[in-house]
Amino acid sequence: AFEGRPRGDAKLYPELSKAYDHKNENDDREIRRIIERIYYELGYVDTHPVVLCPRYPGDEVIDGIVAERERELQDRWKEEAMDRDAERKKRERNTGVRGELR
Secondary structure (H helix, E strand, C coil): CCCCCCCCCCCCCCCCCCCCCCCCCCHHHHHHHHHHHHHHHHHHHHHCCHHHCCCCCHHHHHHHHHHHHHHHHHHHHHHHHHHHHHHHHHHCCCCCCCCCCC
């Protein structure tokens, strides 16, 4: 891709001077299409959370968020388990033996 003098003599960062003649072969329509595509793709970058966040939160903040989320999940799981137990006990009421459903 970079071989030959017109393409930078196989250098990763060639000098951009008049020695290298790079002609723009795109017409105005093609340039407008390229610009529109770039703006479209930059729209995703502008709204990305990493770009919107001025700085990353510290480990203490992240650990606090994780701990809070774990507490919420534990509470929800306990409530769901209590609901399942209440439903099971309701269905087992007045039956011959435990585990026998109506």
